[in-house]
Amino acid sequence: MNLCERLGREWLFFDGGTGTILQERGLKAGELPELWNLTHADEIIALNRAYLEAGCDIINTNTFGANALKFTENLTEIVEAAVEHAKEARRQANRPDARIALDIGPTGKLLKPMGDLDFEKAVELFAQVVRIGAKAGADLVLIETMSDSYEAKAAVLAAKENCDLPVMITLIFDEKGKMLTGGTVESTVAMLEGLRVDAIGVNCGMGPRQMMPIVREMVACSSLPVIVNPNAGLPRSVNGKTVFDVEPAEFAALMREIAQLGVQALGGCCGTTPEHIRAMIEACRSVPVAPVTKKHRTVVSSFSQTVEIGGAPVIIGERINPTGKSKFKQALRDNNIEYILSEGLVQEDKGAHILDVNVGLPEIDEPAMMERVVTGLQSILALPLQIDTSDAAAMERGMRLYNGKPMLNSVSGKAESMETVFPLVRKYGGVVVGLALDETGIPETAEGRVQIAKKIYETAATYGIPKEDIVIDALAMTISSDSRSALVTLDTLRRIRDELGGHTILGVSNISFGLPQREIINANFYTMAMQNGLSCAIINPNSEAMMRSYQAFLALTAQDEQCAAYIAAYGGQQSTAPVSAAKAAMPLGESIERGLKEHAVQATTARLEQLAPLEIVNNELIPALDRVGKGFEQGKVFLPQLLMSAEAAKAAFEVVKSAMKGEVQEKKGKIILATVKGDIHDIGKNIVKVLLENYSYEVIDLGKDVPPETIVETAIAQDVRLVGLSALMTTTVVSMEETIKQLRAQKPDAKVVVGGAVLTPEYASSIGADCYAKDAMATVHYAQQTIG
Known part of the structure; x- marks a missing residue:
């Protein structure tokens, strides 16, 4: 039985801390632990052996910080030595059944656009270590202590693309269940499940007691085996040494509680010793192992938000699309990214749950534009995205650089389409829209469309893609050319829901093409579609008629508790015509809060005609930063938005400095x-x-x-x-x-x-x-x- 098959059938135990133990054995302040693979081989072998003798099934190589940023000349030698020391420890302990995990930690850099490390550069940094470690004989890759979901994705791709070993990953969360860059348990689980890692978990940052709420949340939403490797409590300094406050017996008792939460693998991190691990194994081995349970949820995610499809209908904003939009087309030609981002922000404000992203024009480089728009959008807003393109290269570029689990629009029942799209979904993860058409065209009957849906489900399964990651487009065809087309679409929606147990999607406005006053048809058809089981609708959330249909439907079907959302939207408020952000002048403060540099520059330039430079700084720039900072502290704003707001403020400051014509801006210290x-x-x-x-x-x-x-x-x-x-x-x-x-x-x-x-x-x-x-x-x- 291989390692992955054992997860959920028997307990698997990881080892414990490395750096903290090496400190006790003489590792000096500032000395790199990985160098001990070359200078203190006996100590590394002895530590690995001690963990094996304590009963571990998996030991980690001493390579947590081994990457080319830190070791420019001897990386290969260090990683090879670490793997060899683990092998020698396995021989000495007579544990041929034990497995060696190639330990990979974070680079210590923040990835673009927040930081200065390019995503593909990060992938290559991790790939170097993976290639060396796999060739040296590691049995699996353990990516650990990741505090940024984007860097975690880079590491997973590096492992998947450069070896065929099992890949497991553990993340670090704070007490609120957030990663450094804003990722949540649910959003990172969705992404990593999509990337098809073999196990997911949590390590470091907390002791077992503090980690329990995170573990419960992870077990509740994960369809993967769960690993828990906490610290030995919380650290403190005693006589110049770092010590932890949980002794082996208490650690073992707490880990037994965690073992009963439904996890599949246990170990330790900072401060844990072979004694901690031995006590844990003795306490937990008798606990029945919880089998891994599939949750069968249809989930898309950004870096910090998840949207589950299958409950209340989901709104997918359609405005980032050049079809019928001359100004949008010109923005694409001019590479005017902020125009596009502004459209995204307006749709977020109007209630969209997911944003459709279509940047296809014949005369532009669509893969490059998809990269710019996807990375730009995910740096200023937290909504998940739907990557909408018929260009396979643009689809892959968007999926690869997307920080989360995206929706994809689309695949059809044509063999060529499925052969192109499904390998991308298998590699990168995603919820893919399946068009109910094939080589014979669009069926005129619901039965024909249902049969194509079945074909899409069955073919996806051969790629390892479950039905919950497929959303069927029942196809809304205009009633101006076929008066029965709406009825066929509605019948298809019902049958997909009732007979196949599937989820559905529609581009709602297609139903009214060629007719006057299209919103009348669109809004009423939208209500009918939701009544017949529509899961997701691609609509314009700026349309008051469409949003009224949505809010009323939720209230009437008891999906809006005490009509709270309806009252919030319409109670005592007069309707106003929506204004595109691209058409409106955005105030300076809002430009900074939104993280839009060009808007901030334009607004600052305009304000300089009315106010003195320092008035702008004190009355508008600093208050805007304070509002963003307060939102960050309250968990309403995440790190990417915080940093992009800071960059927008910086751009505004530069305009102010230029206007001061040589005046020295006073520094606070x-x-x-x-x-x-x-x-x-x-x-x-x-x-x-x-x-x-x-x-x-x-x-x-x-x-x-x-x-x-x-x-x-x-x-x-x-x-x-x-x-x-x-x-x-x-x-x-x-x-x-x-x-x-x-x-x-x-x-x-x-x-x-x-x-x-x-x-x-x-x-x-x-x-x-x-x-x-x-x-x-x-x-x-x-x-x-x-x-x-």
Whole structure:
């Protein structure tokens, strides 16, 4: 029985911490743990062997931070040595049944457009390690401690494209169930199921007690085996060493509780030792193993939102499409991306759940435009997207770069179409629209369309694509040429729902083509279609008639609890004609909140004709940033939108500076930012830098892997009153503590704010920090408190 077949039939146990144990065995502050594969082979073998002797089924190679960003010359040697040490430990422990996981951690970089790392570059960085590790003899790939769903996707694609080993992944969430970049348990599970990983889970960041709510949520929505690898509680510093507050016996008891939640694999992360793992295995082995259960949900997702198809009807906004839209066509020709993004934002405001994205024009490079529009949209809004194209290259480009599980429009019952589209769905994941037509054309009867739907389902299954990932388009044909066409469509909707148990979709407005006052027909047909089982409708959410139909249908079918949504939409409000965002002048504050740089520049230029530059800064720019920051803290705005808003504000600031004609803009104070020695993960630091600079602080960015002496010398030389330190890995927090000690001794008036995934308020206090910042906005607030 192979490894994947064993999941859900028997317990599989992973090993525990590596870096924290190596620290106890002499790993120095700032020293890279992966180098011990070359310099301390016996220690690595001994640690792997200890975990095997504790009863582990899977041990991880000492390669968490091994990538070409950190190791430019000896990456191959390090990864090969790590795999060989695990093999030797397996031989010494006489555990031929044990499996070796090639351990892959994050790059420490934020991917574009939020950061500076290109998606394909990230894929190649991970691919290098995968190729080396697979060739060296690893049995599976374990991608772990991922805090960004986009980077997680890059790592999964690298593994899938460069080896045929099982691929498993564990993610890191905060106490609210959010990843660093805003991903939720449900949205990341949807994406990773679509990418067809073999198991998904959670690790690091929390102890087992704190992790339980996340585990429950993951088990509830995942059709994959679930892995749980928590820390040994929460960290703190004792006599210069990082220790954790959960001993082996307590860890084992808590893990037994987690084992009863329906997971399939258990292990540990930071602070856990062979003793923790041995106790866990003894406590959990007798717990009955929960089989993996398929949830059969039809779900599409963005990086932070999921839309489930099959409950209340889903609205798919149709406005990002050049058909019949001369201004949109010109925007595509002019590469006017902000016009397109504005249309997306308006549809989001009007109630769309998913946005259709069609950028096809004969005279443009459709794959390149699809890339620009998809990446642009997902950087400023959180709605899932439907990639709508007949160009296979454009479809693949959009799917590959999409941060989530998209909808795809479309595949037909033609053999050539299915042979083109289904391999893409199998590789990247997605919910695909199946057109009820084939080589013979569009059937005139519902029976003919139902038979094509069956053919699409059956063919998809041969590619491993389940029925829940197919939504059938029953095809709305204009009644102006065939008065019975609406009846055939409605009959098809009913039969797909009642006979096949499937979901359906329509481009509703097609029904009225060629008729006057088309909204009258469209809105009434929309209501009839929903009554007959329509799951999704591609409509214009800016149309008041269509939205009235939708809201009324929900209220009348008891899908709008106490008519709350209907009242919110129409209670005491007068209807107004919708205005496209592309046609309206967007105020400066809204431009910044939306993250639209060109709009912000235009609005700032216009405001300079009415207000003094500093009035604009103080009365419009800063308040807009404050509103975005507040939304971020409340969980209503996610990191991509926060960063894009900051970029829009930065663009507006540049216009203001130019208008000041050489006047010096007053800086509020100097702040040092640095990722501490031994740590190359600078995501958090770079996010903080962007926001601080927007709030007019002078940031001295010392970069990553910065020795304590450099930070102290800079603070003294430039008389800096606030120092911000970042660390991702537990093994580098000792460098953070040493930096704080040296600052206290040599620059005692400097305040220190710290942040990073491994830190807690208590841990920050124990190493002498003045403030623990849970996110970038918290750092801004502390800067305002301490230096104005």
